[in-house]
Amino acid sequence: MWMLSFVPDAVLEMVVNGVLIVGAISTFLTLFVINRILRWIPALAAVYPFLQLLSVVILGAGIFFKGSYATEASWRGKVAEAQERARLAEQQAHDANEELARVAASKVRYIKGRTEYITEYIDREVTKWDTKFLPGGVCEIPREFIEAHNKGAAKPDFKKK
């Protein structure tokens, strides 16, 4: 219960153990040693059945609370462990993402630089051959070449297949 989480564990354990011990002792006294007690305190003769019942009830409550507390403590431990693993997983995921993003950005920068370098090379060296491959010339780039290139570069239309 969420209310129990406001109570320190030590206090809770003390109360639970206290109820159990009181119940055990009073049950023992009222059920097994009652005759001796009645000899010393005759006034209890009128109420000892009630005391017996009360003792058994307290003992039962103590056993119930002890079991509940043990279960609660066990679940709290499991919850704490699961939360720690979740926190660790989030941290590891974040670190892995940072590393991946850094490496990917570095590779993309390299590719961009390489493309620019090759473009500069084309502007410097390949443009010298442009006049030999002009339209209408001997080495004109055939239309079929352009067609084949563009068909390959076109985005596939998967609906047509």
Next chain:
Amino acid sequence: MKYIPLLLAVLLTGCFSTAPKFPDYPEGVGMNESCPDLKKLKDDPVLSDVSKTINDNYGSYWTCAVKVDTWIEWYGKQKLIYDRAVK
């Protein structure tokens, strides 16, 4: 009688429990957008135009390949982290 609703409310608190917080779904790395379309040749290109277009398309391909490989690596690493956390 007037205390019965209060008693019921107190008893219902037994239904509350602390549940562990599951880790948030990790952010993806790599494929944040689709790969761009390839460039086509214009009509009557010269040789350098052809060369540049091919070069640009190769650049687009390799950039896309990096994104896909990063995405594959991201999935593998996140799966490993997830399996270690929940199993």
